[in-house]
Amino acid sequence: xxxxxxxxxxxxxxxxxxxxxxxxxxxxxxxxxxxxxxxxxxxxxxxxxxxxxxxxxxxxxxxxxxxxxxxxxxxxxxxxxxxxxxxxxxxxxxxxxxxxxxxxxxxxxxxxxxxxxxxxxxxxxxxxxxxxxxxxxxxxxxxxxxxxxxxxxxxxxxxxxxxxxxxxxxxxxxxxxxxxxxxxxxxxxxxxxxxxxxxxxxxxxxxxxxxxxxxxxxxxxx
Amino acid sequence: xxxxxxxxxxxxxxxxxxxxxxxxxxxxxxxxxxxxxxxxxxxxxxxxxxxxxxxxxxxxxxxxxxxxxxxxxxxxxxxxxxxxxxxxxxxxxxxxxxxxxxxxxxxxxxxxxxxxxxxxxxxxxxxxxxxxxxxxxxxxxxxxxxxxxxxxxxxxxxxxxxxxxxxxxxxxxxxxxxxxxxxxxxxxxxxxxxxxxxxxxxxxxxxxxxxxxxxxxxxxxxxxxxxxxxxxxxxxxxxxxxxxxxxxxxxxxxxxxxxxx
Amino acid sequence: xxxxxxxxxxxxxxxxxxxxxxxxxxxxxxxxxxxxxxxxxxxxxxxxxxxxxxxxxxxxxxxxxxxxxxxxxxxxxxxxxxxxxxxxxxxxxxxxxxxxxxxxxxxxxxxxxxxxxxxxxxxxxxxxxxxxxxxxxxxxxxxxxxxxxxxxxxxxxxxxxxxxxxxxxxxxxxxxxxxxxxxxxxxxxxxxxxxxxxxxxxxxxxxxxxxxxxxxxxxxxxxxxxxxxxxxxx
Numbered sequence: 256x257x258x259x260x261x262x263x264x265x266x267x268x269x270x271x272x273x274x275x276x277x278x279x280x281x282x283x284x285x286x287x288x289x290x291x292x293x294x295x296x297x298x299x300x301x302x303x304x305x306x307x308x309x310x311x312x313x314x315x316x317x318x319x320x321x322x323x324x325x326x327x328x329x330x331x332x333x334x335x336x337x338x339x340x341x342x343x344x345x346x347x348x349x350x351x352x353x354x355x356x357x358x359x360x361x362x363x364x365x366x367x368x369x370x371x372x373x374x375x376x377x378x379x380x381x382x383x384x385x386x387x388x389x390x391x392x393x394x395x396x397x398x399x400x401x402x403x404x405x406x407x408x409x410x411x412x413x414x415x416x417x418x419x420x421x422x423x424x425x426x427x428x429x430x431x432x433x434x435x436x437x438x439x440x441x442x443x444x445x446x447x448x449x450x451x452x453x454x455x456x457x458x459x460x461x462x463x464x465x466x467x468x469x470x471x472x473x474x475x476x477x
Numbered sequence: 478x479x480x481x482x483x484x485x486x487x488x489x490x491x492x493x494x495x496x497x498x499x500x501x502x503x504x505x506x507x508x509x510x511x512x513x514x515x516x517x518x519x520x521x522x523x524x525x526x527x528x529x530x531x532x533x534x535x536x537x538x539x540x541x542x543x544x545x546x547x548x549x550x551x552x553x554x555x556x557x558x559x560x561x562x563x564x565x566x567x568x569x570x571x572x573x574x575x576x577x578x579x580x581x582x583x584x585x586x587x588x589x590x591x592x593x594x595x596x597x598x599x600x601x602x603x604x605x606x607x608x609x610x611x612x613x614x615x616x617x618x619x620x621x622x623x624x625x626x627x628x629x630x631x632x633x634x635x636x637x638x639x640x641x642x643x644x645x646x647x648x649x650x651x652x653x654x655x656x657x658x659x660x661x662x663x664x665x666x667x668x669x670x671x672x673x674x675x676x677x678x679x680x681x682x683x684x685x686x687x688x689x690x691x692x693x694x695x696x697x698x699x700x701x702x703x704x705x706x707x708x709x710x711x712x713x714x715x716x717x718x719x720x721x722x723x724x725x726x727x728x729x730x731x732x733x734x735x736x737x738x
Numbered sequence: 739x740x741x742x743x744x745x746x747x748x749x750x751x752x753x754x755x756x757x758x759x760x761x762x763x764x765x766x767x768x769x770x771x772x773x774x775x776x777x778x779x780x781x782x783x784x785x786x787x788x789x790x791x792x793x794x795x796x797x798x799x800x801x802x803x804x805x806x807x808x809x810x811x812x813x814x815x816x817x818x819x820x821x822x823x824x825x826x827x828x829x830x831x832x833x834x835x836x837x838x839x840x841x842x843x844x845x846x847x848x849x850x851x852x853x854x855x856x857x858x859x860x861x862x863x864x865x866x867x868x869x870x871x872x873x874x875x876x877x878x879x880x881x882x883x884x885x886x887x888x889x890x891x892x893x894x895x896x897x898x899x900x901x902x903x904x905x906x907x908x909x910x911x912x913x914x915x916x917x918x919x920x921x922x923x924x925x926x927x928x929x930x931x932x933x934x935x936x937x938x939x940x941x942x943x944x945x946x947x948x949x950x951x952x953x954x955x956x957x958x959x960x961x962x963x964x965x966x967x968x969x970x971x972x
Binding site: 598601 | 867869870872873874875876877878879880881883887888891892895
Binding site: 314315318319320321322323324326327330331334335336409412413414415416417420427431434440441444445447448451452453455456459 | 740743744746805806809810811812813814815817818821822825826910911913914916917924927928931937938941942944945948949952953956
């Protein structure tokens with residue numbers, strides 16, 4: 256037990272710092288992915304000339320492994336377009352790209368699911384299409400796909416462990432650094448794994464409870 | 478106990494109780510079904526008639542009481558030394574082979590062909606050789622007039638045809654008794670006729686049958702005995718002419734009168 | 739400047755030049771995928787059987803298995819299995835044990851994806867209507883026979899699309915085994931990059947290769963499983 260205290264408990268500041276970076280980079284990636292996903296879905300549905308590009312982009316994001324995506328963004332983009340200039344940015348960009356593809360498809364399915372009746376009812380009371388989308392369609396879509404969005408966040412957290420490879424100082428990075436200092440991996444890596452598992456478990460349990468409550472409130476059941 | 482001289486009845490139910498939580502669905506039902514006879518069970522929904530049928534083949538575990546097939550208790554074994562031992566799931570499954578069950582919702586297996594449905598139990602449960610099982614299966618399909626559908630999948634059949642396949646599947650186990658649980662209730666009215674026709678044929682061939690049904694005319698015509706169940710108890714029991722024509726119980730009379738209007 | 743870089747990015751001649759080394763790397767992705775898929779399916783099936791078991795301790799065991807591995811990040815699991823598990827085993831057995839990178843990769847990915855697959859299997863098994871099982875019991879069939887002949891054939895068809903998604907994810911996850919030096923495509927790309935100092939065409943080539951492969955296989959798998967489902971469920 257002495258090892259646990261020395262290697263893990265006494266290093267809790269470092270590990271928690273790493274966890275904070277993990278949470279931060281995931282939050283940024285998640286926010287960007289939602290906006291991008293919604294944008295891509297709308298383009299694919301309503302902007303006829305750009306539909307092909309959006310469709311291809313979505314398929315590319317979904318079918319490329321996150322690690323490959325990360326390397327591509329990290330090594331190729333800066334030389335190609337001069338951005339992103341930091342590893343940190345490359346990290347969240349890759350994570351956001353990956354999830355935006357999945358979220359776009361989820362949004363699209365959700366929007367298509369809201370019947371034409373809802374739109375017509377909105378038009379009948381004089382709403383513009385944009386107002387109808389914002390006030391009538393989007394809220395229903397969000398309630399409907401809430402569970403998928405929660406799942407997507409946990410996917411981002413899992414993938415975020417890879418940003419340590421490009422030296423972003425997240426939890427995984429800090430824990431591997433501690434391992435390299437003491438060459439005693441058992442306690443540190445076990446604690447790190449447990450921390451990740453518990454964190455992701457908590458996020459999905461909490462998210463599922465919230466999503467269920469939201470859906471129940473609107474009579475959608477679970 | 479029953480007198481030892483006569484052979485035991487095909488099915489005997491003794492003081493059967495079934496409780497679902499606080500709800501007592503069967504409150505002490507006793508009856509017997511002789512070999513070759515047809516017994517119909519009628520009653521309002523919630524009277525316990527389906528539960529009674531499902532307790533007979535132990536799809537539902539009775540809370541107390543006994544079900545005997547040919548004099549042998551299904552749920553437990555009386556040892557010679559007088560001790561009582563609960564039977565294992567495997568032993569109960571052995572008893573079920575003697576009871577053919579036809580469900581309201583057919584419950585045909587969608588991934589097997591019509592013939593596949595019929596021969597599944599003879600092949601895998603009884604361990605019958607394949608050729609023999611196929612022959613038996615085809616014979617059973619012929620009895621329900623569906624020989625030409627042997628290689629179709631159930632989803633391509635009408636409801637009436639599906640239910641007839643389900644009857645063939647039950648027959649293929651060569652059971653001592655056939656149990657029918659509202660076999661026509663899930664069917665469109667125009668499809669009930671073909672199923673009732675098959676059941677009528679079985680009755681005429683001397684098959685022992687217990688029939689839970691809403692089809693009063695049919696019950697009156699084919700049964701040797703009718704049972705009216707009310708709130709988990711047998712309220713009226715006797716020859717169909719009596720139960721349907723001149724019931725002693727007021728409740729039974731009211732139940733039948735309501736159906737006529 | 740930009741157009742020059744774009745040309746460099748799309749100059750896949752370099753990627754082509756090293757095609758033999760790189761394709762041999764891709765073979766490792768398939769190899770890791772195949773073996774971990776076997777591990778994941780076997781363990782996942784056992785865990786799913788645990789989760790639908792009437793015995794409470796087995797249900798708990800199944801639930802713990804699923805929740806642990808489904809919530810574990812691939813990479814964390816990979817590092818843990820490669821660097822911690824051999825040490826733990828050494829302590830337990832009193833002799834020095836190490837895992838070859840390939841073995842660690844297969845164990846880690848097998849464990850993680852057994853969690854996902856167990857949930858897929860469980861959902862499929864529980865989607866089989868109750869009446870199907872009752873009809874089998876009424877025919878005198880026992881538990882194992884019902885599982886094998888009635889539940890599984892139907893459950894497999896119902897869970898197939900989701901299982902395909904799980905397998906696609908598993909294949910994508912095989913790209914991280916390069917991080918514990920399994921010489922897969924990504925590993926070799928980084929090696930060649932260090933030699934040539936031209937990451938643009940190499941990483942772009944890798945991305946395109948993986949994209950085409952996964953996109954194509956996923957589309958085929960979707961179409962194939964849909965056709966198989968329809969054949970019976972028409």
